[in-house]
Amino acid sequence: MNFFDAQDQARKATRWLIVVYVVATALIVLGVTLIVGVALFSTSMDGYRLSPTEMFATYPGPLLITAVVTTLFIVGASIYKTSMLSAGGGRVAQDMGGTLVPADASDPLRRRLRNVVEEMAIASGVPVPEIYVLEEESGINAFAAGYAPGDAAVAVTRGALELLDRDELQGVIAHEFSHVLNGDMRLNIRLMGVLFGILFLSLIGRMIIRGGHHASLASSRRGKGGGAIVLIGLGLAILGGVGVFFARMIKAAVSRQREYLADASAVQFTRLPGGIASALKKIGGYSESSYIKEADPEEISHMLFSTGLRYSRLFATHPPLTDRIRALDPSFKESDYPTVRRRSLTETMAEDKVAAMAGPGDTGEPPADLADLPETVVSTAGKPDPEHVAYAKRLRASIPDSLYDAAHSIELAFLLVVALVIERGGGSMERQLRIAEEQLGKERAAVVRRLHGELAQTRPEYRLALLEIAFPALKLRPDAQLEYLVKLASRLIDVDGKVDLYEYCFYRVLRTSLGQAMDPAAPAGPKRASRRDVRQAALDLLAVVADYGHDDERRAGEAFDAGKKLFGKWAQKHTYSSKGGYSLPALDRSLDLLMTLNGKGRESMLKAVTTVAVHDNNIKVAEAELIRTVCASLDVPLPPILTEHAA
Numbered sequence: 259m260n261f262f263d264a265q266d267q268a269r270k271a272t273r274w275l276i277v278v279y280v281v282a283t284a285l286i287v288l289g290v291t292l293i294v295g296v297a298l299f300s301t302s303m304d305g306y307r308l309s310p311t312e313m314f315a316t317y318p319g320p321l322l323i324t325a326v327v328t329t330l331f332i333v334g335a336s337i338y339k340t341s342m343l344s345a346g347g348g349r350v351a352q353d354m355g356g357t358l359v360p361a362d363a364s365d366p367l368r369r370r371l372r373n374v375v376e377e378m379a380i381a382s383g384v385p386v387p388e389i390y391v392l393e394e395e396s397g398i399n400a401f402a403a404g405y406a407p408g409d410a411a412v413a414v415t416r417g418a419l420e421l422l423d424r425d426e427l428q429g430v431i432a433h434e435f436s437h438v439l440n441g442d443m444r445l446n447i448r449l450m451g452v453l454f455g456i457l458f459l460s461l462i463g464r465m466i467i468r469g470g471h472h473a474s475l476a477s478s479r480r481g482k483g484g485g486a487i488v489l490i491g492l493g494l495a496i497l498g499g500v501g502v503f504f505a506r507m508i509k510a511a512v513s514r515q516r517e518y519l520a521d522a523s524a525v526q527f528t529r530l531p532g533g534i535a536s537a538l539k540k541i542g543g544y545s546e547s548s549y550i551k552e553a554d555p556e557e558i559s560h561m562l563f564s565t566g567l568r569y570s571r572l573f574a575t576h577p578p579l580t581d582r583i584r585a586l587d588p589s590f591k592e593s594d595y596p597t598v599r600r601r602s603l604t605e606t607m608a609e610d611k612v613a614a615m616a617g618p619g620d621t622g623e624p625p626a627d628l629a630d631l632p633e634t635v636v637s638t639a640g641k642p643d644p645e646h647v648a649y650a651k652r653l654r655a656s657i658p659d660s661l662y663d664a665a666h667s668i669e670l671a672f673l674l675v676v677a678l679v680i681e682r683g684g685g686s687m688e689r690q691l692r693i694a695e696e697q698l699g700k701e702r703a704a705v706v707r708r709l710h711g712e713l714a715q716t717r718p719e720y721r722l723a724l725l726e727i728a729f730p731a732l733k734l735r736p737d738a739q740l741e742y743l744v745k746l747a748s749r750l751i752d753v754d755g756k757v758d759l760y761e762y763c764f765y766r767v768l769r770t771s772l773g774q775a776m777d778p779a780a781p782a783g784p785k786r787a788s789r790r791d792v793r794q795a796a797l798d799l800l801a802v803v804a805d806y807g808h809d810d811e812r813r814a815g816e817a818f819d820a821g822k823k824l825f826g827k828w829a830q831k832h833t834y835s836s837k838g839g840y841s842l843p844a845l846d847r848s849l850d851l852l853m854t855l856n857g858k859g860r861e862s863m864l865k866a867v868t869t870v871a872v873h874d875n876n877i878k879v880a881e882a883e884l885i886r887t888v889c890a891s892l893d894v895p896l897p898p899i900l901t902e903h904a905a
Contacts, residue, residue: 262636262639262858262860262861262894265900266630276452277762278508278754279336279452279455279456279780280662281454282456283329283332283333283455283609283654283707286328286332286456286500287325287332288325289500290324290325290328291321291324291325291328292679293428294321294324295321297422299679299778300359302411304646307374311430315755316387316682318586319882322385325440327444330351331458332455332456332458333455334455334735335454335455335458336451336452336454336455337451337455338454339450339451339454339455340447340448340450340451343447343451344405344777344778345386345490345778346388346404346409346410346411346775346778347387347402347403347404347405347409347410347411347412347443347778348388348390348404348409348411348733350401350403350404350411350447350558350561351390351401351403351413352390353411353553354392354401354550354553354555354558355392355393355394355411355553355588356390356391356392356396356411356577357390357391357392357761358388358389358390359371359372359391359578361578361666361667361730361731361825362666362830366389366754367419367420368419369392370424370427371389371414371419371427372389374424374427374431375387375412375431376650376654376726376727377647377650377651377654378428378431378432378435378642378647378650379435379650379726379727380643380650380653380654380723380726380727380898381441381527381642381646381649381650381897381898382435382640382646383886383889383890383895383896383897383898383900384407384435384438384439384726384894384895385407385408385410385412385725385771385775386726386727386729386730386739387402387407387411387412387438387730388410388411388412388730388733389405389411389412389413389730389770390413390414391413391415391416391419391549391621392414392415392416392553392602394416394551394552394553395415395416395417395550395551395552395553396415396416396417396546396551397415397541397544397546397547397549397550397551398412398413398415398416398417398418398421398422398537398540398541398544398546398547398548398563398564399417399549399550399563399564399566399879400415400418400430400431400433400434400562400563401413401434401549401560401561401562401563401660401699402434402437402438402561403416403444403446403447403558403561404441404443404444404447404585404778405443405444405774405778406444406772406778406893407438407439407771407774407780407893408770408772408774408775408778409733409775409897410443410728410856411775412431412434412435412436414427414430414431415550415729415895416542417546418430418537419542420528420600420601421445421544421598421599421600421601422537422601423536423601424541425532425533426534426536426537427537428528428533428647429524429525429528429533429534429535429536429537430524430537430563432523432524432527432528432533432534432647433458433520433521433523433524433534434563434734435527436519436527437516437520438525438895439523439560439640439641439895440461440516440519440520440523440640442516442520446558446560448510448562449509449560450557450558453508453509453557454557465652466722472532488644499870507735509559509560509575510560510574511574513560513575513576514574514575514576514577516522516603516654517575517576517577517582518574518577518582518585519586520583521534523641525586526641526643526901527641527642527643527644527646528644528647529643529644532587532717534586535583535586535587535590536733537585537587538583539580539590539594539595539596540578540596540598541564542579542580542583542592543595543597543598544598545598547562547565548562548564548565549565549566549567549568550562550566550567555567559575560575562575562576564576564579565579569662579868580592582669606661617828629870629875629876631635631899632864632866632868632869633869633871635864635865635868635885635896636861636864636865636868638896638897639864639889639894639895639896640792640894640895640896641897642792643897645900646897646898646900648724649898649900650898653719653720653723653898654723654727657716657724657727658712658716659721660715660718661674661709661712661716662714662724663723664709664728664732665724665728665730666727666728666730667733668731668734669732670705670709671728671732672732672735672739673698673702673705673706673709674709674724674728674741674746674767675725675728675732676694676698676706676743676746676747676750677706677707677709677710677713677751678713678721678724678764679751679761679764679765679768680694680706680710680715680748680750680762681761682713683714685754686753686754689753689754690750690753691703691706691707691710693749693750693753694706694707694746694750697746709811717881718879719898720789721764721883722764722767722883722886725764725771725892726767727769729771732772732775733775738778740772740775740776741776743768743772744768744769744772745766747765747769748765749841751842752841752842753764759802759806759884760880760883762842762887763863763880763883763886764848765884766845766846766887766890766891767886767887767890770891771890782824785854787851787854790872791851792801792851792854793825793828793829794853795800795848795849795851795852796825796829796852796863796866797822797829797832798844798848798849798865799820799845799848799849799863799888800866800867800870801834801835801836801853802815802848803817803821803843803867803870803871803881803884804818804821804834804870804873805836806875806880806881806884807821807870807871807873807874807877807878807881808874811834811836813873813874814834814836815833815834815874816873817869817871817874818834818870819834819866819868820869820870820873821866821869821870821873822866824862824865824866824869825862825866849888849891849892850891851890852888853892853893854893855892860892860894863888863890863892864885864889864892864894867884867885867888868885870887871884877899881894882898882899886899887897
């Protein structure tokens, strides 16, 4: 299953979840209404029996009000919970007692965790998520939470840090990243919101029972009424219990198969089946297992790497541990669970020293013919392979310390982004630096100039990697400052009235990812667009890629024609027209319109853009970055394109 099919499957699961939610809500509302009707009947005239029809005819107002209020309670609770979760994955981690791992963490275990997460993010083509540790949890577990890659958070337990070696930890993190890349996070957040609304009813029932008990005692001398309140509370508690039953069934149905998929994806990412399999074996052999003890794991049980509490098989959100291991290691027997011990810091530091390989090196010899690259790009979207992970490890380790440290600093990350936007030479560079001085002041502008000078001496591949690494530090700043950063970047890029593709790609990724961080639940791009506008946007983008990547109009036209063939008959009547002098707003509008494409449409768009870029059997760094920019704009995480780039 490729990324686009997995995304479509996640969207189908969301639609199924909505249907189940509507049906469950309707049944609960009906049940509550009947309970209230019975309670009203119990307080009616002694000895007189009302049929259901007579009951609704006798009490239409109270029963209608009951149905409306119950619906509002359930829907309102779901909306409330969902809005609470819209603060991003970090909020979920904090609610579970997670502690943010600082960028300058001195502890070797936390540095190793940060390094592994950064490597996986670079390999996947997504911003580095916030990193948390559940300090009070001694079991081996982890989870990823958030609406989108730009607001994601990854959390691991203290037990996972202390008991897993680097390969095992990498397997766990790769498993969690598969949830990020496959669209599981958004589904999981929606599931939490939906189920909270259903479960909320049982809480109300318990409150009514407690209140009704006292009311019944007080009213026993005066007559009836208290008993009816207790009856209503008892009914609501029972319905809430039924809601809990079905909520757990829904979670189990949604979660189990996606856990198998995440395990398989982790092996594909790392080519280390022993890594994740060994982590699962340690869970089985460890006395504390993977259970969450200090926080309530009920709400997030479906999000965890392994089961967080004891469920019966009927409600289990994860497949049996032995089954997961055997899917990776068919020869495994339950008697093979290992004895687990805590690892020494010496072992941890030795592993990290070996992992810190110097220099990004060559990314691989390009094939003689790049004609296969469009298919390769589509197949690796959302699915980095071991070569991407190895490349990311080398790239991260080779970044100059001053730039790497700046990317982790709350203050310097902001200035580093400004430096990354500014041209490497050219007529606009000094004008851009003067604008930076006007906006930021001389002292901070001097830092920008210094960072820009250091960046000029590095490989172009560092640019997006540094941006991805800088996101956790950037997200700690107020939203107003992030909005200002995006506006400043736009002004710097548009200083000469032209848009250099090199600059634009960086700006677009910055804007997209920070937009997700500032408002995770907001839809990306317009909700609807006419077919005509979307088709024109697709053709305009192809023309930009053809124009930028080819030396003359004839070759650009040939490349454009090769790309438009993938769009079908409707595109064949259109001819190439140079987009020289394209503006930032025009490019933004095209990419925003393309956000309305479905999975297959995005797949075709990606193939077409890549086909145009490689038509001359060569691909420039800026072209590769444009492909990744298109992907980021379409919520398609794309790993680095591993070819030998032209300068």
